[in-house]
Amino acid sequence: MVSQRAQNLAPSATLAITAAAARLRQAGRSIIGLGAGQPDFDTPEVVKQAAIAALNSGQTGYVASQGLESLRDAAAAWVNGHHGLGLGPQNVLVTAGAKMAIALACQALVDPGDEVIIVSPYWVSYPALIELAGGVVRVVQARAEDGFQLPVDEILATAGPKTRALILNSPCNPTGAVADAKVLARLARNLTSRGIYLISDEIYGHLTFEGSLGFAGEEGVDPEYVVVIDGCSKGWAMTGWRIGFVATSSLPLISAINRLQGQSVTCATSFAQHGAVKALELGDSLIAPMREEFRVRRDLVSEALAAMPGVAIVRPAGAFYAFPRVEASLTGSFEGEPVNSSQQFCRLLLEQKGVATVPGSAFGCEGHLRISFAASREDLREGLARMSALIGELSDG
Ligand SMILES: Cc1ncc(COP(=O)(O)O)c(C=O)c1O
Structure with missing residues (x-):
């Protein structure tokens, strides 16, 4: 058997969500990925060229x-x-x-x-x-x-x-x-x-x-x-x-x-x-254009979340994540199945609406979910609209 140390190690919750979303995508579902922990931009070209030059000059x-x-x-x-x-x-x-x-x-x-x-x-x-x-x-x-x-x-x-x-x-x-x-x-x-x-x-x-x-x-x-x-x-x-x-x-x-x-x-x-x-x-000359796009998306996401019934959002001042509280939606049910944890909420959001997010419990904070805005504005609008629809169906349920 493997060591106690390895046995005690929990798998990464964020990677598990990415894998579940990939499985659904492979099965032909339209999945909007708002779970990613990495920018959706490519590395700046000058940086790539510097690494390529190093490779070509034998820095291996x-x-x-x-x-x-x-x-x-x-x-x-x-x-x-x-x-x-x-x-x-x-x-x-x-x-x-x-x-x-x-x-x-x-x-x-x-x-x-x-x-x-x-x-x-x-x-x-x-x-x-x-x-x-x-x-x-x-x-x-x-x-x-x-x-x-x-x-x-x-x-x-x-x-x-x-x-x-x-x-x-x-x-x-x-x-x-x-x-x-x-x-x-x-x-x-x-x-x-x-x-x-x-x-x-x-x-x-x-x-x-x-x-x-x-x-x-x-x-x-x-x-x-x-x-x-x-x-x-x-x-x-x-x-x-x-x-x-x-x-x-x-x-x-x-x-x-x-x-x-x-x-x-x-x-x-x-x-x-x-x-x-x-x-x-x-330095910042490469980062600034990406940061500006993240800022625009931050505003878009914060406003959309603030408008959802029962959802509270602290406007992010940095990074590319929003962490809304969805507690009010965790007391209902969906098609007879109770929904009372952020994990269940995220699973429903993925399975029913095709939107991947990460449950707050993975970050030691139940009642919330993490939405990554390292995704296009179009995907963010669509993903948030689907989340809003799920919340509506839950309150009815
Ligand atoms: C808070 C925090 N620290 C560190 C890291 C790790 O960064 P790296 O990819 O450079 O190992 C991450 C990556 O998600 C992170 O979110």
Whole structure:
């Protein structure tokens, strides 16, 4: 049999929805995919050309496990741009995607029994990555009534002698909430001064519509305890390239992560790193057109959801997800079958109306569902119209 560790690992809920939608599509159904966790854009051409040039010039061997210096340089400049930390290439390590960066940071920081705080609704992989490192997950709830802002007082009340780290995600998957900069600074001051690490997952930072990132350089925050996670996946539409990075003032932490990476992955793909250098160098000029389209869709989705009876929506300030509350629809029935969970609602929406979304329960937040607006405006209008129709049929049922 497989190890206990592997047995304990739950499959990714988001991937399960994608697979179910693909099965229905194959069976000839018209399926609108609003479940995707990746931009529906292609990688910018200049980035592709940089990777192709690297391939053509024979950059096909291993590179340093910490990553290309030119990429670490560009990544440090990017992080310094909003955190004002004065990091250099020695403070950055390139990984095979941001998920791997979080996994390695957990492996490097967490001993068995150490507690790591996450805020619900949380990204589906955090609990698994913490537990794989032997850590204990402590969940603190952010509330829709508060616009999903960080529950700082609850976080501080939960942080105790066993707390090793807090994982933050702003802009947030699945809510799209962007944490208030002053609130973040207060939290960071308090935690880092107690020797608690703040792992700041900023993978959606490039897609911020309102609000700002950057708290690590604030007075009173100890940057040795701040670990920034970022990468090219979401901002530059490069999910398949698998380029992420970890950036921190703490050189012992970089060195530990480097050892872990050197003994497992070796290094992130060489020619993908060359493409990523171009992405980071050209930066926002490549991202801005995609962000603008996401902003238009954010408005379209927020307005359509707000108009649905019994649905409440906190307008996302970043990323490409909306996380409406559909609780009022979870007390009815459909053709005699009770509907009382977000999972059932999403299953009905997929099976009856052909719209793929992800249940809130996957993010530790029942009563909601996640709608990705990494889909065309046309698909969004049609998908939301079908969702509205289902809600109407449920209330009748
Ligand atoms: C919040 C969050 N962090 C990290 C990741 C992982 O990003 P990557 O594809 O670069 O591994 C994702 C991907 O969905 C995410 O939503």
